[in-house]
Each structure stands twice: as structure tokens, then as C-alpha cells.
Amino acid sequence: MRCVVANWKMNLTSHEARAFCEDLLLRMAPDPGAEIGIAPPYTLLHQVSELVRPKGIQVFGQNGHAEPKGAFTGEIAMPQLRDAGCSGVILGHSERRQFFGETDAALTQKIKAAWQWDLLPLLCIGESLAQRDAGQTLAVLGQQLSILAETGPGPLWVAYEPVWAIGTGRRAEAAQVVEAHAFIRAELNRHLTGTEYRVPILYGGSVTPESFPELLGLPEVAGGLVGGASLDSRKFAELVKQAG
Ligand code: PGA
Numbered sequence: 058m059r060c061v062v063a064n065w066k067m068n069l070t071s072h073e074a075r076a077f078c079e080d081l082l083l084r085m086a087p088d089p090g091a092e093i094g095i096a097p098p099y100t101l102l103h104q105v106s107e108l109v110r111p112k113g114i115q116v117f118g119q120n121g122h123a124e125p126k127g128a129f130t131g132e133i134a135m136p137q138l139r140d141a142g143c144s145g146v147i148l149g150h151s152e153r154r155q156f157f158g159e160t161d162a163a164l165t166q167k168i169k170a171a172w173q174w175d176l177l178p179l180l181c182i183g184e185s186l187a188q189r190d191a192g193q194t195l196a197v198l199g200q201q202l203s204i205l206a207e208t209g210p211g212p213l214w215v216a217y218e219p220v221w222a223i224g225t226g227r228r229a230e231a232a233q234v235v236e237a238h239a240f241i242r243a244e245l246n247r248h249l250t251g252t253e254y255r256v257p258i259l260y261g262g263s264v265t266p267e268s269f270p271e272l273l274g275l276p277e278v279a280g281g282l283v284g285g286a287s288l289d290s291r292k293f294a295e296l297v298k299q300a301g
Pocket of ligand 1: 064218222223224225226261262263264282283284285286
């Protein structure tokens with residue numbers, strides 16, 4: 058089954074979130090045939106969960122701390138995400154890595170914590186433009202996935218998000234997506250060999266209803282992690298339909 062996850066980032070108020078969810082549910086088929094997730098800002102988690110979870114849509118946190126509680130002003134703990142209705146958590150988004158100093162070492166702990174609290178980690182990986190231009194794309198992806206050697210196996214979704222394609226309107230070309238996803242699959246096979254886990258690999262970066270069908274036709278593209286286009290319920294409903 059394909060997956061589509063809306064990453065609202067630091068957008069929408071409760072009034073706007075309610076309008077989005079009500080409109081999305083009106084537009085969606087009762088059985089959309091895809092796994093759907095929404096990652097709202099923390100203040101909206103409860104509200105969005107109550108609206109969409111009865112319809113089978115999962116709710117994700119946008120980040121979570123490795124410690125279950127404590128003196129970490131401004132952070133949110135995995136059990137708090139669960140309590141607010143989340144079943145998953147986005148980890149390692151490039152904006153967290155770039156602007157908030159998120160490291161692979163911290164992510165190793167966060168993945169373990171997510172599993173401990175029964176949350177599905179959606180791990181984001183991707184290269185910057187400078188790294189791509191320097192021919193380092195696969196090395197960067199390999200490095201970012203190497204934390205799986207330390208976490209060990211568990212339920213996981215991965216999103217390939219080339220940093221230069223996020224929020225820029227500049228989607229990666231098909232050949233670039235195919236190369237990256239094939240490499241990620243090989244690395245996942247290496248890290249998770251002999252386990253029961255089959256990890257879907259989502260693409261993220263300027264996904265729109267115009268570009269999504271072609272992406273979904275590429276090998277090893279199991280869906281999308283969507284920022285900008287996921288703030289418009291009409292567009293997001295269209296993406297859900299395309300994935301179904
Ligand atoms: P975008 O964001 O669709 O606006 O490029 C994707 C993401 O950051 O997950």
C-alpha cells in the first residue's frame with residue numbers, strides 16, 4: 058500500500074486545521090486505498106487526531122525527544138505524542154538537521170525512543186545541493202542510514218528528501234529519484250536483512266498533484282512526504298486519490 062504524509066511544518070491555526078480536515082474527509086473516498094498521515098504542529102495534534110483518526114488517517118509528530126520527560130524546555134516527548142493521538146513521528150527532517158542541529162547520534166536515540174513508545178518513525182534523509190554537486194549523494198545517504206546499524210531493526214518508514222528540492226518548486230528528476238531510492242533499498246536490505254521489516258521509501262521535495270503520478274510510477278517510490286501542497290486540502294485530497 059502506498060503512503061502519503063502531510064508535513065504541515067509551522068503552519069495553520071486550529072480554525073484552519075479544522076477546515077482542512079473537514080474538507081479533506083468530504084473529498085476522500087471511504088476507503089482511499091492508501092496509508093495517509095498528517096503531521097501537524099504540536100498544538101493541533103489533539104484536535105487533528107480527534108477529527109481524522111476515526112477515518113483511518115494516522116497522525117505524526119514532527120519531532121520527538123529521546124527522553125520520556127524532563128527539563129528540556131521547548132521539546133516534546135514520545136509519550137506526549139502518543140497521548141495526543143500520534144501513531145508515528147517524523148525524525149531527521151532536513152530542517153531539523155539544518156536549523157536545530159539534529160545529529161545522527163541524537164536520531165539513533167530518538168528512533169529507539171519512538172519504538173519504545175510504539176510510534177512509527179518516519180526517518181528523513183537527503184543530500185544538500187553542495188553535496189550533490191560534489192558527487193557525495195550516495196555517501197551522504199549511506200551515512201544517514203548507518204544509524205540503523207545501531208538502532209537495530211524495527212518498524213520504519215524512510216523519506217528521501219533532497220534538501221535542494223524542499224520548498225523550492227524544484228523536484229528531483231526521475232533518474233535522480235530512481236538512483237537514490239535503489240541505493241536506499243540496498244542499504245535497508247543490508248541493515249535489516251533477515252528481519253520481517255519491509256520499509257516503504259517515500260519521496261519528498263516539491264511534490265504536487267502535477268508531479269506525483271510520475272513519481273509513483275518509479276521503482277521503489279512508495280509514496281510521498283508533502284510540505285507545501287499538503288496545506289491545501291484540495292491538493293492533498295488529490296494526492297491521496299493518486300496514491301490509492
Ligand atoms: P515541500 O516540503 O513539499 O514543501 O517541498 C517537503 C518536506 O519538507 O517534507
